[in-house]
Structure formats: structure tokens, C-alpha cells
Amino acid sequence: MNQIKDFYNNLGSEILRLSIQHLELTLIAMVIAILIAVPLGIIIAKTKTRIIQSATLSSISMVQTIPSLALIAFVMIIFKAAGLHTIGFFPGITALVVYALLPIVRNTYTGISQVEPSTIEVAKSMGMTKTQILFRVELPLSIPVIMAGIKISTTWTIGLATLVSLIGAGGLGDLIFSGIRNVRESYIIAGAVPAAVMALIAEWLLGKIELSLTPDGIQDEALHSNKKPRFLTPQRKLVLVGIGFAVLVAFLTFRMLPSSHKKGIVPGFEAEFIARPDGLPGLYKKYNFKFNKKPKHLDTGLMYKACETGSIDVIDGFSTDGRIPAFGLVALKDDKKFFPPYYATPLVRENTLKKFPELRSVIASLAGKISETDMQKMNYSVSREKDPIDPKQAAKRFLIEKGLISVDSEPGDGSAGIVAVGCKDYTEQSIIGQMLSILIEYNTDLKVDRKLNLGGTMICFNALTNGDLDLYVDYTGTVLMSILKKPPVSSPEKAFNISHSNLKEKYRILMTEPLGFNNTYTLTVRKGFSKKYNVKTISDLVKLVQKKKN
Amino acid sequence: MPASQLLGNDTNDDCSGTLLKFDNVSKIFPNGFKAVDNLNLEVKRGETLVLLGTSGSGKTTTMKMVNRLIEPTSGKIYLNNEDISICDPIELRRKIGYAIQHIGLFPHMTIAENIAVVPKLLKWSKRQISDRVDELLDLVNLPPKEYRNRYPSQLSGGQKQRVGVIRALATDPSVILMDEPFGALDPITREQLQNEFLELESEIKKTILFVTHDIYEAVKMGDRIVLLDEGKIQQLATPQKLVENPASEFVEQFLGRHRFQLSLYTKKLKHLNIELQDGTPPEKKSDNHLTMRSSLIETMDAFKVNKRKELPVYSSKKILGFLKRSILLDTITEVLHTV
Numbered sequence: 089m090n091q092i093k094d095f096y097n098n099l100g101s102e103i104l105r106l107s108i109q110h111l112e113l114t115l116i117a118m119v120i121a122i123l124i125a126v127p128l129g130i131i132i133a134k135t136k137t138r139i140i141q142s143a144t145l146s147s148i149s150m151v152q153t154i155p156s157l158a159l160i161a162f163v164m165i166i167f168k169a170a171g172l173h174t175i176g177f178f179p180g181i182t183a184l185v186v187y188a189l190l191p192i193v194r195n196t197y198t199g200i201s202q203v204e205p206s207t208i209e210v211a212k213s214m215g216m217t218k219t220q221i222l223f224r225v226e227l228p229l230s231i232p233v234i235m236a237g238i239k240i241s242t243t244w245t246i247g248l249a250t251l252v253s254l255i256g257a258g259g260l261g262d263l264i265f266s267g268i269r270n271v272r273e274s275y276i277i278a279g280a281v282p283a284a285v286m287a288l289i290a291e292w293l294l295g296k297i298e299l300s301l302t303p304d305g306i307q308d309e310a311l312h313s314n315k316k317p318r319f320l321t322p323q324r325k326l327v328l329v330g331i332g333f334a335v336l337v338a339f340l341t342f343r344m345l346p347s348s349h350k351k352g353i354v355p356g357f358e359a360e361f362i363a364r365p366d367g368l369p370g371l372y373k374k375y376n377f378k379f380n381k382k383p384k385h386l387d388t389g390l391m392y393k394a395c396e397t398g399s400i401d402v403i404d405g406f407s408t409d410g411r412i413p414a415f416g417l418v419a420l421k422d423d424k425k426f427f428p429p430y431y432a433t434p435l436v437r438e439n440t441l442k443k444f445p446e447l448r449s450v451i452a453s454l455a456g457k458i459s460e461t462d463m464q465k466m467n468y469s470v471s472r473e474k475d476p477i478d479p480k481q482a483a484k485r486f487l488i489e490k491g492l493i494s495v496d497s498e499p500g501d502g503s504a505g506i507v508a509v510g511c512k513d514y515t516e517q518s519i520i521g522q523m524l525s526i527l528i529e530y531n532t533d534l535k536v537d538r539k540l541n542l543g544g545t546m547i548c549f550n551a552l553t554n555g556d557l558d559l560y561v562d563y564t565g566t567v568l569m570s571i572l573k574k575p576p577v578s579s580p581e582k583a584f585n586i587s588h589s590n591l592k593e594k595y596r597i598l599m600t601e602p603l604g605f606n607n608t609y610t611l612t613v614r615k616g617f618s619k620k621y622n623v624k625t626i627s628d629l630v631k632l633v634q635k636k637k638n
Numbered sequence: 639m640p641a642s643q644l645l646g647n648d649t650n651d652d653c654s655g656t657l658l659k660f661d662n663v664s665k666i667f668p669n670g671f672k673a674v675d676n677l678n679l680e681v682k683r684g685e686t687l688v689l690l691g692t693s694g695s696g697k698t699t700t701m702k703m704v705n706r707l708i709e710p711t712s713g714k715i716y717l718n719n720e721d722i723s724i725c726d727p728i729e730l731r732r733k734i735g736y737a738i739q740h741i742g743l744f745p746h747m748t749i750a751e752n753i754a755v756v757p758k759l760l761k762w763s764k765r766q767i768s769d770r771v772d773e774l775l776d777l778v779n780l781p782p783k784e785y786r787n788r789y790p791s792q793l794s795g796g797q798k799q800r801v802g803v804i805r806a807l808a809t810d811p812s813v814i815l816m817d818e819p820f821g822a823l824d825p826i827t828r829e830q831l832q833n834e835f836l837e838l839e840s841e842i843k844k845t846i847l848f849v850t851h852d853i854y855e856a857v858k859m860g861d862r863i864v865l866l867d868e869g870k871i872q873q874l875a876t877p878q879k880l881v882e883n884p885a886s887e888f889v890e891q892f893l894g895r896h897r898f899q900l901s902l903y904t905k906k907l908k909h910l911n912i913e914l915q916d917g918t919p920p921e922k923k924s925d926n927h928l929t930m931r932s933s934l935i936e937t938m939d940a941f942k943v944n945k946r947k948e949l950p951v952y953s954s955k956k957i958l959g960f961l962k963r964s965i966l967l968d969t970i971t972e973v974l975h976t977v
Contacts, residue, residue, distance in 0.1 A: 210742030213705050213815075214756050215732030228746045303746030305789035 103263065107282045110259035113177075113249045114286075115336065117184035118242055125189045126234065129196025130222065145197065148190045156248050159183055160255060164390075173399040175356070175390060180249075180257025187248055188241040195237025199230025228303050235298035239291060246287045250279065256356060256384035256394075265385070266359035268544050275363070301325055352636050353629075356384040356391060356400035360544075366428050366569055366576040367404065367609060374426040377630040388514055392417065395614060402629065405612030406430075408460050408516060408605055410467025418618050419610035423625040427609045429580040430563035431602035432458070432520065433587075435549075438596045440558040444505060448600075450531045451524070451559070455601035457490055463516060463605045470515050479515065483523035493530045502535030510548050510560035513541040516607065520561045545570050553595050563607055567591065567599070580606070657683040657845045658704065658813060663713030665699050665869075673699040675869035677713070681813075686839065686846040688860035690853065696869035697849045701815050704847060705734045717813065732756055735806030735814035735844075739821040741798050743790040743805075749775070750786035753805045760809060774804040777838060796827040803835065807842065817849045832858055853896060857881065857903050865889055878904040901973055902935040907951065907961075910934075910969055914959025917948050927952050928961065934973065937966055 132141045154162065163183040164174040172178065203226050211221045227234075253261025260279040267275030299307070361367035362383060372378055379402075386394060386403070394400040396415040405412050405419055412419055434451050441448055466482045477485075487493045507528060511521030518540055525536040539557060542548050549571055551557040567587040568574045574590075577583040584602065591597040611626055623629050658681035665674040674696045681687045689697035702708040703715060706727040715722050722730055743752050750771045757767045772782040778800040790798055799820065806814050820828045820835075832855065839846070850856050856863050857877040865872040865880065872892075873885040881900045884890040893900065908930040928940055928951045940949055941963050948960040 204740075204742075206738065206740035206742045207744060209707065210736065210738060210740075211744070211755075213707055213731055213734075213736040215728050215730075215759055216755075217728055220759070225744060225746075229744075305744075305746040305748065305791065 103260075103278050103282060106258065106260050106262055106279070107286070110246070110249055110261075110283065110286065113180060113184065113252065113257060113259050114242065114245050114290075117181050117188055117245050117249070118238070119336070120181070121185045121188035121241065121245075122192060122238060124185070125192035125237075126196050128189075129193045129234075130200055132193070133197045133200035141197070145194060148193055151186055152190045156183075156187065156251055157254075159187060160251060164255065168397070174397065175256040175386060175394045175399055176384060177257050179255055180252035180259075183252055184245050184248055188245045191237040191240040191244070192234070193237075195233050196230065199233030200226050202233070203229050229306065231302050232298060232306070235294065235301065239294045239298070242290050242294060243287045246283060246290060250283055253385055254387040255390060256386045256400075258385065262359060262385045265387075266363050268546065297329065301329070352380045353401045353633055354381055354384070354399070355379045355402045356386040356394055357404045358388050358391065359385055360570075361404040361609065364569060366565060370576065371426055371611075371626075374424055375626055375630050377633055379633060380636060395612065398614070401613060401617055403612050405610050406516070406607045407610050408463035408467060408607045410464055410469070410471045410515065412610075412612055413464065414468050414472050416615050417612045418615050419612050420618075420623065420629060421625040422608075422610065423627050425578065426626075428565045428568075428576040428578055429583055429606050430565035430608045431580060431584065431606050432561050432563055432604075433567070433584070433602045434524065434559055434561050434600045435552060435567070435591065436559040436598045436600060437552060437555065437557075438592075438598050439555075440507065441598060444507065444532070444534060446504075446532045447507070447528065447534070447559075450528055451600050453492060453531075454523070454527060454603055456604040457492070458486075458604045460605040460607075462486065463519075463607070466519050467515050470519060479518035480522045480526070483519050484526055486519075487523060487526060487530075492527060497530055499526075499529040500531070500533035502529075502533060504533035504535075506535045506537050507558045508537040508539055508556065510539045510542055510551060510557040512545065512548055512560075513543055517541075517561065520603070524559065524561065552597060561603070564602070565608065655683050656680045657718060658847070659716040659719075660700070660703075661714045661716065663700075663703065663710045663715060665696075665703065665708060666711045673869050674703070674710070677869070677871065679864065679871065679874070681845060681847060683845055684843050685861040686844075686848055686859055688856040688863045689847065689849045689866060690851070690856040690860075690863050691866035692851060694868075695866040697851075697866050698817055699869075700866070701817060701847055701849050704813070704815055705731045705736060732759055732809070733811055733813075735808075735811040737802045737806040737814070737816045737819040739818040741790075741802040741822070743798055743801060745790050748787050748789055749780075749793070749801055750782075752790065752801060753808050755805070756809050770808060774807060777807075778804055778834065795823055796831060799823060799827075799831060800834070803831075803838075807844070812845060814844050814846045815849075816846060818851070819848075820855070821850070821852075828855075835859070853893065853900065854903070857900055865892060867892075878906075878909070880904075898974055902938070902970070903933050905934045905973060906931050907934075907937065912961065912969060913965060914951060915948065915962060917950070917960030919950055919957055929953060930958070934966075934970060937961070938970075941966065 128144070132144045135141060151159070160179075160183045163179050163186070167174045167179045167182070207225060207229075208221060211225045216224065249257075249259045250261035250264055253259050253265055260283045263275050263279030264283075265279075267273060267277075267279065357368060362385065364370075368383065384400065386400070391400070391403045392405070392409075392411040392415045395403045395417055403417075405417065407419060411417070434454075436447065436451065466486060469477050469482050470479050484493075488495055509521055509525045509528070511517035521538065521540045525538050528534055528536050539551070542551065545562065545566055548557065548560050548562070552560060562571075564580065564583045564587055565576070568583050569576060572587065572590050572594075574586060577586065584599070588599045591599050611629060613623060613629070618624065621628075621632050623632055660677045660679040663674060663677045664672070666672050673694075677696075677700060679687075679700075689700055691697045699708055703710050704717070704722070706722065709723075717725075717730075717734075743749075744755070747755075750768075753771045753774055754767045757770060762770075771786060775782040775785055780797060780800060785793075785797075790801070793801065799822075803816075803819060806816070820831050823831065836859065848856075848859055850859070857880075860877055862874060862876055863880050864874045867888060873880055873889045875883070875885070877900075880889065881893065881897060881904045884893060890897075907928065928937055928949055930951060930953065932940070932951075937949075946963075948962045950957045951959055951961050
């Protein structure tokens, strides 16, 4: 309980820290985007070849049509091909910059090309050079349009910056995703509200900057208020703003550089692991240590790859995860027995069981049937790079092997009713979800509505309580701590009993007998890393971390 | 047509040589359109030469070749005996004043900044620039205190055009190019600005190349008129010669039914054998008093305004004699018969 309190006490400073990080991401991305987009817009406005204009504009527009998550993935692929770190600050910034380009390029192009040709002709005939025409006539007259583009793209970037949290670039997305995966609405709000406020403030501030950069002569307000010319002419202001940005970027870059080049052990964990009392905070207490570097926040899907490629040294893994053997990683022994038990257990609505009593025996038939090795094998068969099979195939193969369905049997006719089966969005859950679905289809006349790959515990459990799902499989530890917000319990039986009775009383949900395997957290490292530093247990790792600190 | 007839021999006395010279200049655009066809032309120092013609006659192209906004396909243009194709176009343009129909004031700059563009490019001192701006604004009756910090959008069309004209004068350039500078104004403002400019011009004595399609404006503004068609000179003459002795059928057609009215502008009292009588001088010399250089139309105007039967004709401050209204009307009737 204390651990939870600690975290909440920390939330205030956490919001501030992540907001600053979010601001840094946005600001650096915007400065780089402006430095690229404005000159690009000028060049395409100046070029007389129409093909170059339309080709540039449409290729930038095309980037915009890529869904933002896919763009982030695309940037990772390119970074990998270039031999760079695929996660963290730089790929994050790159994705943001690429996305921010279009409105600025398009508006700069529009702004420059809308200047009256007669104005340009006069400027030319007065003996202005091309550069003078650009800086003294075209750019000042285009400022309102260019600034409008910058405004749009800044608000976009603030939004998109929450997504780059998925590749460990930090920012308020850390809180939002932590909230989604961790059944904590307060975290989602704590992340989303500052991001929204930031967007509003940015919009307002940029409006002010726009107003002060726009020459009075093309500003209605200034024209009506017969103002004296100001000392800070738009040109002078532009220079000041430019210098300000340059100083800021230099400052921020210096801030970023040491942390990204510091030697040491780089940890990268899922949001859930970082936040859960039975995850990192508890681990720190039990083993009495702390990583020198703030752990990077990583999406589960990316974490193993990042560890394999070496951009991350330590990740949280699950004991049954097929990717541990598949990616050449090794789980460290929990020598102080810190991680609590996580036995996979089907959760079923009591109402569903009343309606379809035949389900009870079908679900019970799977109890204790899946060992950790079974699960690891199945996970591996799905996640391996060389001819993987899909989760449905893996599930069916296993059921046949165990004699739970026969090779030549047929599914029922689906006439008895519909059961909604859910699962979370990772391999093991997909396999188990499919396995339960197949088992029901082959042994009853119920039709299964598969609602697979739901985004996290909160979504699954809420769906179960409000009847959108009839059953899904969760883990005793997760039920106990994430759903019921109870302190960790190390005895598997006790954990099951507390969860079982609470779910029954509070939610009218039945927790049936566990499936057999314990999918608990492990700290996972590369095999090479383990050999090089002779790290076999978590205590070994703690020693290594402390050695590196000194 | 013999060259002597083309060029005309009635030139202004104070023209002491050629400032601008077109030597066999042609311009063929990439689409094959021949805008200017083997043009030979000399612009004398201090004169206002009007390039007159319909659209497509090559008048604007001719003008834009002077500051190299357009490069000739063949031939040479000399400014002060220097081949301009050798000059740096940027420096050349800074030496040439330019005013156009669209005015082209920079909307983001104040009036003072607009006028100061070329002086600034030439790196004049601040003091020098500010003095010059005030001087020019005074010249067109726009009080500097009130106008220098205004923006173009706060000015009327006529005021903007005045600024456009004085901007062309800012660095006291030897040549000023004007492309229908009064074209976008309403008739009343246009006439007012034309008159102001004539007055201004008589003070500053600039060499001006003035493009227009309006024959009345050409007659009013020009010391000499070049009538262009299809890129060729149809006639080069003083306004009076052009109106009274059209060199070809084309010129006659171009003048058309305007010839009588135009001759009222071009015929001045000194050109006509007008008898002046004795009379009693008025107490005060009126504003639009007559001189021997007054045109017939101005004379008629003076009679209309003063509502008298006779008016004094001055030579500077001395009265030469009195012109009777009846004699004026007879003279006009004679003119009507001759054209």
C-alpha cells in the first residue's frame, strides 16, 4: 500500500517532469521542422518547374496520410537500416519532424506565391537583388500565412508527441499509456490534460508571436489604431525570435546529449512494469538498488527487439514469453523471490454460466493442462521469425495434442447462443483466447464472438463487468493488484483465494481453476550480456549496476 | 517614309544631347511574338518622351528593356553612351526611377519606408534619407508629419499614386520610366495628378519615358510622342505635329475623330495669328491667366471661369494685350475647318 502511496505522491513531480519532456520533444521537433520546411517552401515557390512543385508537395502530403503509429514504425525501420538506435529520443524526434513538415511547407509555398506579381516587379525594378526581394518583400508579406502553418503543425506535434512515448522518447504519453495498460484512469487524465492545455497555450502564444511578427501595414488592428512605428520592427523581432530559438535548441541539445551518450546499463520497461508496486518500485525496495539511468518507457512489442539489438540492456519479460528464447535473451533468476505469482485463470461472468451451464465443464477441462514450457513453446511458435504459425493454429494443435478435441471432430452448430471471448493484445493472450474459443465451439453448440487483442487489462475487465465480454483469461497477480488494488501476496493459493472471493462479491465474476502456468515478471537480458558480465541472477545485476555507478 | 519626316524637327531647345538611345533593338518572345521590331530611338536629356500605342504595340516592352526587366533579342541600348547590357542590372535599376499603373507600394512598409527603398539600397545615411523623404512628400503636398508613418492601405488612390511617383524620384535618377502611372485613377483625380506632375516636372527637369495608350494623356504630358504599332515607330513628333500632320494613314486612323479636340490641346495662342486689343487690366492677376503658350482649350476654360468678354494675355508679369472672346471663337471655327 505504501508503494502505491509513494507513487501518487510522486505523480505531481512526474507530471511536471513529463510535461517538460513533452515540451522539449515538441519544441525541438518544431524548430527542426521549421528550419527544413520554410526553406523548402521557399524553394518550391521559387522553382519554375511545376513538376518539382507538385512532386514535393504531394510527397509531403503522402507522409501525412500514413497513420501516425505506422509512421513511427516506419521511422524505426529506417533507423534500423541505417544502423541507428531504433528507440528513444532521436527516432521519436524524427517521426515528429516528418509529420510536422506539411502544413509549414504548404503555407510557406502559398504565402510566397500569393505576393502580388506587380509588387515583385516593382521591387525588382528598384534594383533589389533576389535575396533582398525575398527577405524585404516576400517573407514579411507571407508571415501571417506561414505562421498559420506553424500553428497547425505545432498543435499536431503536441498530440503526436504522446505517441512517441511508445518508442521510449518519453513525454506525457508515458502517463497515458501507463494508465491504459494499468487500469488507472487518473494516469490517463494526468497525461492527457496537460497535453491539451499545452496545445491551447501553444496556439495562443503562437498567435501573439504571429501578431508581433506581422508588419503593421498588413494588420487591420494596427492600421486602425494609428500607432507610432515601433522600435522592434518585424525584421528585428524575427532576428530576436531566431536567436531565442537557436539558444533554446542549443541548450536543449546539450541537455539531451550527455544522457544519451552516458555509458552504463540501459533499462527499458513497459509502462505497467514501471508503475506496478509488484514491478519496478517493489523490485527497487526488495533488492535495495536503483538503475543509474531512468528506465525508458517501451511498448511490449518493441521491448524484446530493442534488447536484442542492444539499444536496451535490461527489460522486463514474462516467464512464458516465447520471445525470450527466440531473441537470444535470458531471464535472470529472481533469487530473492520478489515477483509474485501470476497464474493464468479464466474469468467468467456468473450470469453467463447461469445462461449456458455447459460452459462450466468445458472451461474446467483446460484446468492445469498448460505448463510453462507448453506456453513458452506455443508463444515461440507464434512469435519466431522463421515460419511462424498463427495463434489459432497453435491453440488448435495444442488442444489436439492434449486430446481435448479430436482431429476429425467438427465444431457445434452455434445454435445455442453467443458467447463473447476476449483477450489482451499480446501473443500469449491471443493463443489462450483462441484456445478457449475453439474448445467452446467444438464441445458445445454455442457460437463464439471473438473479441481478441483488446488493449490491456482495464479494457478487458471493464468489458467483462459490463457484459461486452463473457469471459477472458487474466493472471492472479494482475487481478489482485491491478484490478482489486490489493498489496502483492507471495503465496499462489492465498493470491487465488483473495482474488476469487473479491471478484465474486464485488463483480459477480467467477474465477475458475488456473490453467497451470505461472506467467510472472522476470528481468531479462541478452545472452551475450549475461555471459560478458557473468550476470545470472537479479542480485548479480544489482552488483553490476552498483559497480558501474562508481 | 523618309527619316526626316519620321523624326520631326521641332524639338525642345533645352535638350542638350541624347541620354538614352535604342539602336536596332528587337524583341521576339519565346512564343514567337515580335513585340519590338528593329527600333531606333533617341531620348533627349530632359525631355518627356511618350510611348503611345494600343496594347500589343510594344510600348511597355520597349520601356522594360531600359531597366533590363526584359532583355532585347538583338540590338543595343545606350544610357549616357554606355551599353546597358554590360552594366550590372541591379545597379542599373537603382539608377533608374520606375512608376507603374499598379503603383506597387509595399503594403508592409510605411510611406517613408516605401520612398526610402532605393536610397536604403544605395546605403544613404539615415539623416539624408529622412530629409529626402520629407522633401519629396512636400513636393506633392502630402504633409510629412501626417503621412510619413502611414501605411499604403490608409491612403486614397490618388495619394498612393503620388507616393508611387515620388518614390521613382527618390534618388534623383537621370531617367524615369513611367508605365501608365495614372491609368488606374478616376478621371478627376487623374487630371489633377497630371497637372501636378506637369508642374513638378517643369521644376525637376527629368528625362522621362512615359508609356500610355491614352492619346489625350500623351498630348498633355509629352514633349515628343512616339506612336508605336506592331513594334514599329509609326511617327515620332511633337504633340502638335502628330495631331496636325499625321505621317501616315495609320496615324490618321489612330487619331480618328479625336483630331479636332486634340488640336484644341495642341494649338497654342502663339501658333495662331490672333489679334490682341487694348483694354483695362483687372485688379488682380487671376490664377489661370493666359499666356501665348496657353492652348485653345485652356483659353476657352479661362473664359468660362472668368465670364468676361475679354481677357489679358501675359508674358511673365507684363500684359501683352487683351483677347476678345469673339475672336477666340472665330479662331476655333477656323481650326475646325482645317482638321
